[in-house]
Amino acid sequence: MTVFTGDPLALLALVWPLALALVACWPRLGWRALDLLPLASLPALALAVTGGSGGAPDVLLGLVLAPGPEGRLLLGMVAVVWLAGGLFARGAMARGEGGRIAAFSGFWCLTFAGNAGVMLAGDAITFYASFTAVSLAAWGLVIHDRTAAALTAGRVYLVLALVGEVCLLMGLLIAATAADGFAIGAVRAALAEGPHGALAAGLLVAGLGIKAGMVPLHVWLPLAHPAAPVPGSAVLSGAIVKAGVIGMLILLPDGDLGIALIALGLVGAFGAALWGLTQENPKAILAYSTVSQIGIVLVLAGVSLVFAETRLPAAAYAAHHGLAKAALFLSVGLVLAAGGRWRAGALALAALAAASVAGAPATGGAAAKAIGKAGLPDWLSGAVTATGITTTILLVWFLVRLRATAAAKGVPKGGGRPRLLLWGPPVVLTGAALVAPVLLMPALGGPDPAYLWQGTNLVEAIWPVLAGIGLLVLLAPRGGEGARRAPLPPGDLLTLLPHWRRGAAPVRQARAAGRGLGPLRRTLESAAGRAEARLVRWRWSGVAMALTIGGLALLSASEPGVAVLIAPAGAPISLP
Amino acid sequence: MTGEVALAVLLLGPLLAALGCLLAGRQGSTVALLALIAGAAAVVVLWDGMLRTGPIEVRLGGWGAPLGIVLRADGLAVGFLAAAVVVMGAVWAVARHDFATPRARDVFWPSSMLLWGALNAIMVSRDLFNLYVGLELLTLTAVAMVALGRGPGAIEAALRYVLYALMGSLVYLLGVVLVYHGHGTLDLDRIAAGRSGADALALGLMTAGLAIKTALFPFHAWLPPAHAGAPSPASALLSALVPKAGFVMLVRLWFEAMPDATPPAALAVMAALGAGAILHGGLMALRQERLKQILAYSTVAQLGYLFVMFPLVGGAGAGTAGAAEAWAGTQIGAFSHALAKAAVFLCAALWIRAIGSDRLADLAGLARAMPLSCFAFGMAAVSLMGLPPSGGFIAKYLVMRASFELGLPGWGLVLAAGGLLAAAYFYRPLAALFAREPPRVQRTPRLLEAVPLALALAAAALGVLSQPAYDLLQAGAPAYARGIGP
Amino acid sequence: MNALPVVILLTSLLPAAVTFFLPQEQHAWRNGLNLGGAVIKLGLVVVLMGAVAEGIEPEARLPLAPGLDLVLRADDLSLLFVSLSAFLWLLTTVYAISYFGEKPELSRFFGFFSLCVAATTGLALSGTLITFFVFFELLxxxxxxxxxxxxxxxxxAAARSYVLYALPGSVAVLVAIIWLEGLVGTVAFAAPPDLSGVDRWSLTLIFVLFVGGLGVKAAIxxxxxxxxxxxxxxxxxxSLLHAVAVVKAGAFGIVRVVYDIFGVARxxxxxxxxxxxxVASVTILWGSVRALQQMELKKRLAYSTVSQVSYIVLGTALAGPFGTIGGLVHLVHQGIMKITLFFCAGLYDERAGARRIEQLDGLGQRMPWTSAAFSVGAMGxxxxxxxxxxxxKVYLGVGAVQSGELWVLAVLGASTLLNAAYFLPLLWRIWFLPPQTEGIGATPIPFAAVDERVPGLVVPAMLTALTSVxxxxxxxSAFSPLGWATLIAGGAYSP
Amino acid sequence: MTGSVVLFVVTASALIGIGLWGFLVQAHLLRRVLAFNVVGSGLFLLFGALGWRGGGVDPVPQALVITGIVVALAATAVALWLVGRFAEETGRADLPEDRREDRQEKSSAGGRP
Structure with a gap:
């Protein structure tokens, strides 16, 4: 029995947060479980730097941890985001209600383990198991506040996450069967060539798309991200959605599937940004921004599929987005916790991060876009550039709303000077978002950093931002807050469901959302109940048994069965 | 002790014991016990001797047929002799406490000894007339036992019984007359050696007569009230042993005396009657409210099982392994029915003593008060349902397998249905016993409860140790039933 | 070595026989006897596993009548089941001893309990069809x-309906067995009968009878x-009923019939x-839908069993190596997971009086270990x-694709979602909802008085939960149920 | 077959027929027992007649007839004893199922065996 092979750090990166999750269950720990959060991602961070791989042949169906370049890049980003988020949580949530905080910490560590796992996975089973962990455990982060909105969001999230799980697993199983093994590379090849490859790929896109926030499967995202506590939102938007992204990057085969991704990505990139403008809650606006940015990632990913190129640019764009978006979410918490000039500083920090997301010149965002656009055809390149306009509009709207929200909230007690643990993480993340992509440009297949300072490129980076600001100034509603019509609720497509619109009160929404297809389910249940009441009586089930037996007999005896090929005698069964 | 002596012990012992019981009065049960011990020893000797040397034949006074009386202990006979002595012993153990009043004692012990003696005589007789005499003696003692019942219906039941029995005797005797006319002999083997034009009619008459005595459907109407009305230990004897005498005679007649006169269609008719018994008896048992009536109807149904053998042993399958299986299966079924049915009736005897009733409603909760006997009842019921591990199962299995092997699956399916019916009608008393309310009961000695348990265990053991029974039954079996064996 | 299967059978048969006659008050004797039997049995099963892993297949034979031998024989498939039952029997015995304490009628209970396990063991170790049937009925x-x-x-009423269903099923099985034996002679699992001379109709009907009869037990x-x-x-x-004994016996029987009698190819x-x-798929979905409607915890679990056990049948029906492995391994997996759930359901009932779903609210606070075990079972x-x-699930899914039955994937997916739909709300209530203020259950137990300080009940649940993880x-690993199932399937797909 | 034998057979058959008829249709128990004896007489007569196979006296039928008469006597005794007991207990000499007025009730109750 081999415990593990390869780099022990690889296994540690996965086992360590799991162990911490168990520690968080220790009842005496209470809110001090928060101390564990920053520790969770340290081995993963180290691994991202050293780039080891390993495995444990006896675990699951042979655990393989072999991140590709995309995985390693995103692992590093994710580890940083979780580290920063953990520190922020330690600062923001300390001395809360013990049991609930401990539960939050446990879910946190478990979610991180999954998040690291999807980046590390070298086989489909490990990927799926990690994906499950990150999907389902994140539910614990969403519902932490136990408000009606949080519970609604949690419910919608859980339902969609489960559906996503199932789609993912089914797709993986079809592919793994064709591949006769679970190795990621083989699975990807089987998706391209194996029987039912298209079906499997479709299932994978659906399963991963739900997680990634791909339009139109993104509906949970604008509900869940704002509902979570600030550090939770940060990791949700920054890191957790990337579980879906990495899946698409490493699993989907080259081919025409990319076109679909590009189409959906474009719809998301522009549509979500525009819909975000209808929102008032800064965190909801950020959530729509995430959907929009993921749209761009999907476009990049789709292009790499169509042209059978490296997925690294898409990963790089996603990595930058993760850092910047996490910084933005944390800065929301920071702004609300700060007062006076500290608040102004915090807003400035948020503006900096926002500029990076929008791709303002010389920022990490610009570098990421540059890397991404390297392989794009012109029209797509233009489209990606144009997203800069919508992103700018949306993020400026975000800053406006953030300032308004903070102003409405007033200055917190204690003069408004935030603790180090509150301002440190967003600052570090913003810094990383601004700098890291620039530094890594060559390594990620992009042009030299000097590219960013060339005149045309500077202009190309700056005009969308300016255009966005200009548009916003032109179109901004005059006449103050009162003149604007009531904001639309988050959840866009979900709100089209009849009972969603009907139920004004959040609690009713929660119930309605949970019931989903209420009337249909009731009808089915009562029909089943009636049938069951009959079947329990032997009279009926006897008839049913006779009919089953007779029917089976008649059916299978009337014509010869198709002799299904089974493994020829003596052929070994290959097992992963 | 040689085979001859053993046979003499089994035939004369009970008769002498009956006389002794009459004379001994209060010590009647002791005399019976002595006779039973001697009988048991004799059965052991016979069994052993027969396995070593084959069937044991005795010519009384050295006279052979046609004038002399020939006795032969073949496998079938020894099996029934053994079953009888075991059941008698168990009944003795329970009845010793039951028949305390002088009148009942004076009737029961001599009658039971006579009944046993008659039964033994029927098993070993090779002569149609001797069989008749034995059967009459058996019937009359059985009637006397039924009349011992305390309930108001007992005399009525006994009367009905005797009328049916008389009718049966007459019809049978008519057949015997025809046989004698045709063959000039009543010895089974000599009848088999020749043929006569009257054989078919004789066979029909004798069969009908014996069917009445065996309570084969649709001639069973007398049995349930008689067996339900008799004192319970007597019911055990009546239900377990008495109908088997008629059955054995039928088997001897059909397969040993007149194998030529039994066409497949006739054999099928017998089996059809058996099937009718299984279904009708089972359904009627389902409708009863009193335990002993359920058991009595169960006897009707179980007797039907035995007749399914006819088309399997005779007819197209004769001489094959299937026939041998059906033969052995049926006889094992008869033995295990004897043991198990005696067990359940003895349980009923104990319960009636304890709570004074055998209504199902009154039995509720007895499992808590008398667990041993309830367990015995359950085990015996399992055997009667034909569920493993029990003699009843082996029997059903062998017969069913024979029916499938011989391409007559219908009869096997009837057995299966009968098993289900048995489960259904035994379920009701079992469920009642298991119900929550423990009734007030008079204390019953544990040892007494162990008696039916021993019988039930014997029935179960028959399932595990059926190979010796099979070997035994092959000894002296008619050629049709002596398959080569798989 | 050949006597080993018999000895293993006796380790539960003898305690059963003795326990029946123990007076009610002899708690120590009874408990010791049952526990001792269970421990010895587990030890012997381990020895047997070692032997079978080395290729020895011990066989003991008791002739009943010509063509009717009781044969106890250990092959790898039977060991899969025997080891499961031996392991779970030990834990259930511990659990039962704590559960009943000194309640009345224990001699009867433990007698039948051991008998039930003896029947399961015998059924697993059966070498011939008829032996299988004997133990099937004993069960x-x-x-x-x-x-x-x-x-x-x-x-x-429950017992009545049980018999009402079980006995016709048994009859169907018996008819099938006898019919088959009438056609091809005695059927032993070690040497599958040659069915080539038998016509399609008969074979089909026999198969249907087998599945119909065994399906009653397997709750199809x-x-x-x-x-x-x-x-x-x-x-x-x-616990025992749903995890090891009855339901599994049916599923195990179907596996035997498909692999060792008919053969996958036929x-x-x-x-x-x-x-x-x-049929299996319909069962899976129907059981899940019904489970969703149940508001009583044990009923919900029961319908869940209906659904889950058919995974085994499904795997068997898929008739490919992976499907086989998936079905076989689920035989074990479902057992340990479901027994965990029932252990916990018993704990909730005993310690908190909680029987209905809504009574579970907040119990995670008072019974964390129980609830943890329950959560593991539910998530499993x-x-x-x-x-x-x-x-x-993975193996079944791959098996389905291998056999070209893609729709089975959809069934598995739907079943997963339905399982989540009826299990996750339970976890939500246990862990996240505030406790009900008044006492809960039939006999009000104040929430503050609820605890789980009964190691005899909690430890078995924890152990099975850990085992399922x-x-x-x-x-x-080669020693996992999966490893063993792979070994068995390897045998089924090579000459 | 000689004439006397024919006579015997015819007489015996007549006796048996009359007896059987009586046994079947008579409700009164004593009459039934009598009918039994009539049939018995016919039977023994028949035995004597058919048992004669020519060639002198055959001792077997004689022995059997004598035995048969003894058996019949015993059976008659038992039956009569029971009829007496029954009459003592119920004051009647017929069985319930044979009573016309009771039959309706009994059959509707369904309990009669």
Missing amino acids: TLSTWPLVAHKQDDQSL VPLHGWLPGAMAAPAPVS VQELGLGTPLAV MIGLPPIAGFVS AAGLFAA
């Missing part, structure tokens, strides 16, 4: 008093009506694989990695 009979143990109206829809009612039995019984040739898969049932149920986490 029916010994379970009846267990289901009726409480002797209230509900239990008696529409033959499952007895199972939800049987949850009226005491918790240890439900089942496919007769065109019976797909219909069987359809949904098929979340790394718990055992996940491994089964380990079985999934270390599935690729």
